[in-house]
Amino acid sequence: xxxxxxxxxxxxxxxxxxxxxxxxxxxxxxxxxxxxxxxxxxxxxxxxxxxxxxxxxxxxxxxxxxxxxxxxxxxxxxxxxxxxxxxxxxxxxxxxxxxxxxxxxxxxxxxxxxxxxxxxxxxxxxxxxxxxxxxxxxxxxxxxxxxxxxxxxxxxxxxxxxxxxxxxxx
Amino acid sequence: xxxxxxxxxxxxxxxxxxxxxxxxxxxxxxxxxxxxxxxxxxxxxxxxxxxxxxxxxxxxxxxxxxxxxxxxxxxxxxxxxxxxxxxxxxxxxxxxxxxxxxxxxxxxxxxxxxxxxxxxxxxxxxxxxxxxxxxxxxxxxxxxxxxxxxxxxxxxxxxxxxxxxxxxxxxxxxxxxxxxxxxxxxxxxxxxxxxxxxxxxxxxxxxxxxxxxxxxxxxxxxxxxxxxxxxxxxxxxxxxxxxxxxxxxxxxxxxxxxxxxxxxxxxxxxxxxxxxxxxxxxxxxxxxxxxxxxxxxxxxxxxxxxxxxxxxxxxxxxxxxxxxxxxxxxxxxxxxxxxxxxxxxxxxxxxxxxxxxxxxxxxxxxxxxxxxxxxxxxxxxxxxxxxxxxxxxxxxxxxxxxxxxxxxxxxxxxxxxxxxxxxxxxxxxxxxxxxxxxxxxxxxxxxxxxxxxxxxxxxxxxxxxxxxxxxxxxxxxxxxxxxxxxxxxxxxxxxxxxxxxxxxxxxxxxxxxxxxxxxxxxxxxxxxxxxx
Numbered sequence: 001x002x003x004x005x006x007x008x009x010x011x012x013x014x015x016x017x018x019x020x021x022x023x024x025x026x027x028x029x030x031x032x033x034x035x036x037x038x039x040x041x042x043x044x045x046x047x048x049x050x051x052x053x054x055x056x057x058x059x060x061x062x063x064x065x066x067x068x069x070x071x072x073x074x075x076x077x078x079x080x081x082x083x084x085x086x087x088x089x090x091x092x093x094x095x096x097x098x099x100x101x102x103x104x105x106x107x108x109x110x111x112x113x114x115x116x117x118x119x120x121x122x123x124x125x126x127x128x129x130x131x132x133x134x135x136x137x138x139x140x141x142x143x144x145x146x147x148x149x150x151x152x153x154x155x156x157x158x159x160x161x162x163x164x165x166x167x168x169x170x
Numbered sequence: 171x172x173x174x175x176x177x178x179x180x181x182x183x184x185x186x187x188x189x190x191x192x193x194x195x196x197x198x199x200x201x202x203x204x205x206x207x208x209x210x211x212x213x214x215x216x217x218x219x220x221x222x223x224x225x226x227x228x229x230x231x232x233x234x235x236x237x238x239x240x241x242x243x244x245x246x247x248x249x250x251x252x253x254x255x256x257x258x259x260x261x262x263x264x265x266x267x268x269x270x271x272x273x274x275x276x277x278x279x280x281x282x283x284x285x286x287x288x289x290x291x292x293x294x295x296x297x298x299x300x301x302x303x304x305x306x307x308x309x310x311x312x313x314x315x316x317x318x319x320x321x322x323x324x325x326x327x328x329x330x331x332x333x334x335x336x337x338x339x340x341x342x343x344x345x346x347x348x349x350x351x352x353x354x355x356x357x358x359x360x361x362x363x364x365x366x367x368x369x370x371x372x373x374x375x376x377x378x379x380x381x382x383x384x385x386x387x388x389x390x391x392x393x394x395x396x397x398x399x400x401x402x403x404x405x406x407x408x409x410x411x412x413x414x415x416x417x418x419x420x421x422x423x424x425x426x427x428x429x430x431x432x433x434x435x436x437x438x439x440x441x442x443x444x445x446x447x448x449x450x451x452x453x454x455x456x457x458x459x460x461x462x463x464x465x466x467x468x469x470x471x472x473x474x475x476x477x478x479x480x481x482x483x484x485x486x487x488x489x490x491x492x493x494x495x496x497x498x499x500x501x502x503x504x505x506x507x508x509x510x511x512x513x514x515x516x517x518x519x520x521x522x523x524x525x526x527x528x529x530x531x532x533x534x535x536x537x538x539x540x541x542x543x544x545x546x547x548x549x550x551x552x553x554x555x556x557x558x559x560x561x562x563x564x565x566x567x568x569x570x571x572x573x574x575x576x577x578x579x580x581x582x583x584x585x586x587x588x589x590x591x592x593x594x595x596x597x598x599x600x601x602x603x604x605x606x607x608x609x610x611x612x613x614x615x616x617x618x619x620x621x622x623x624x625x626x627x628x629x630x631x632x633x634x635x636x637x638x639x640x641x642x643x644x645x646x647x648x649x650x651x652x653x654x655x656x657x658x659x660x661x662x663x664x665x666x667x668x669x670x671x672x673x674x675x676x677x678x679x680x681x682x683x684x685x686x687x688x689x690x691x692x693x694x695x696x697x698x699x700x701x702x
Binding site for chain 2: 011091109110111112113114130139
């Protein structure tokens with residue numbers, strides 16, 4: 001992390017207050033049933049991409065503390081239209097290898113000469129960019145499907161309530 | 171018997187020297203002036219006094235650079251080192267914040283180390299704890315410290331020979347640059363451009379440490395240039411001088427870059443051009459008197475210091491061979507001046523910029539609309555770190571090209587009220603830079619006498635590393651993601667790269683150990699030395 005030497009004392013205090021607030025979303029009174037939401041989470045295969053309480057696959061962001069990091073409005077927006085809230089550092093890319101294979105995955109790291117990816121099965125790939133036939137940065141795309149049209153409004157409320165109740169490990 | 175002894179010595183002496191490469195040697199000024207006669211050494215910050223950062227060595231070249239490997243590494247106690255080593259007869263001299271060391275060129279093992287405590291009440295204002303390298307002259311190594319001392323250390327042991335107090339750090343001053351050792355003098359500049367200092371350039375007698383002269387970068391009352399300030403604004407006008415300059419031994423002129431005016435982003439309290447901020451100054455080496463100046467960014471409000479290594483070279487301009495000085499400036503324009511007079515000869519943008527419509531016939535910028543920081547924030551290119559910063563460019567006399575490590579990034583600039591308080595941050599605003607996906611970097615090869623782009627090699631992000639060019643037809647530099655790499659100097663084609671594991675924010679150097687060429691670069695807290 002670079003030193004924020006350009007901030008005044010007042011600005012530093014403001015940033016600190018903001019950062020403290022980020023990790024401490026105030027619990028909300030929400031509609032829906034979190035127990036039903038848990039079942040909806042399981043039924044829709046969310047664990048194929050997310051880890052929650054140690055269970056699932058670490059392709060997308062971990063959700064163990066989703067409710068502490070995100071308010072219900074942000075959770076709803078993400079579920080309804082995930083392309084609007086793609087997390088920073090989660091860039092979806094498509095790499096065409098010299099052998100003609102096409103790999104789609106999340107960019108884990110990139111520099112001027114190489115790129116490292118992870119696909120949905122959790123496989124890691126490392127490529128020299130000069131050797132790829134093509135490399136597309138799929139900005140605005142995400143492997144997460146929109147659930148606004150998949151879930152009923154009541155199911156969505158249940159799922160949001162369940163996610164909002166995930167406050168991290170004690 | 172005596173003849174036999176002599177013969178034995180003649181026979182044995184070269185063997186002795188070969189087996190002990192870490193011999194210590196005196197470095198009179200003539201060796202530095204004639205740097206090209208000993209390409210295996212690196213005797214001053216830019217290798218030569220002309221600021222070229224060019225190595226005449228050819229053993230590592232376009233044909234074999236892909237085979238170079240790490241020979242050794244040295245770990246610094248401090249992170250993000252920015253050092254550019256000095257190399258004398260197989261010994262590397264390095265610095266850190268308030269520290270120095272001599273390293274064996276074969277192994278990287280320390281021959282001596284020296285550390286001066288940083289006072290507990292010292293604070294860096296506007297930069298990190300760092301040091302960019304030492305200087306050498308005769309039997310001494312010169313090191314500038316954060317708390318404002320110029321140290322003369324014994325080359326053989328690191329013991330202090332003398333110490334000169336250059337500044338009072340409690341006023342916001344500091345020192346991070348490598349001194350410039352010239353004929354009998356050591357020239358230093360100061361940091362503190364975000365602390366409301368009044369900048370200066372000092373020269374000290376290399377033998378005694380006595381001050382030889384001081385040039386104030388902000389002229390005082392009754393001095394030429396003072397009229398470009400209003401009221402008492404000159405007292406806190408900044409004009410720091412935190413990057414090593416260059417020297418022309420024939421013209422006997424010292425060339426040095428001057429930093430931003432203070433407060434950085436709020437110019438309301440300092441109407442006028444604010445001389446000699448954001449300028450190159452040419453100073454008489456004997457007296458420190460100003461011979462000429464050229465201001466790149468009059469009344470700057472973006473923190474675009476002109477603290478760059480000046481590049482001195484001769485080239486044809488308009489059919490006449492001219493003595494030139496050139497710089498790729500933080501404000502995104504490349505300039506070529508006559509180094510005897512400061513006359514503007516050529517200038518053009520080398521990176522994206524939105525603050526000026528262009529330069530007039532005298533080289534003064536023609537302002538564009540909405541180019542000032544504001545309360546709401548104005549999006550302007552380049553960002554406050556500029557299109558390039560303190561790290562070195564390289565001039566390659568074989569190709570006639572200048573290689574510039576270039577940052578392509580904009581920022582939203584803000585203006586704030588900032589009352590001056592001694593020894594604290596005095597900036598008057600700040601910036602919100604564009605996200606990493608909207609920023610990139612490049613090594614750009616410019617025709618030295620015109621600034622015409624010849625090629626560019628794109629980088630994943632804006633870099634913080636300087637450039638080395640070599641007679642082997644190579645350009646070396648580093649990336650913020652840790653890549654150290656070599657390009658073909660004529661085409662920009664990448665030929666080799668190595669992942670160092672740490673962000674590179676330093677300048678590469680080249681030298682020989684046991685007669686074989688090496689390339690060195692610092693990456694975060696590790697100094698790597700490469701060779702075939």
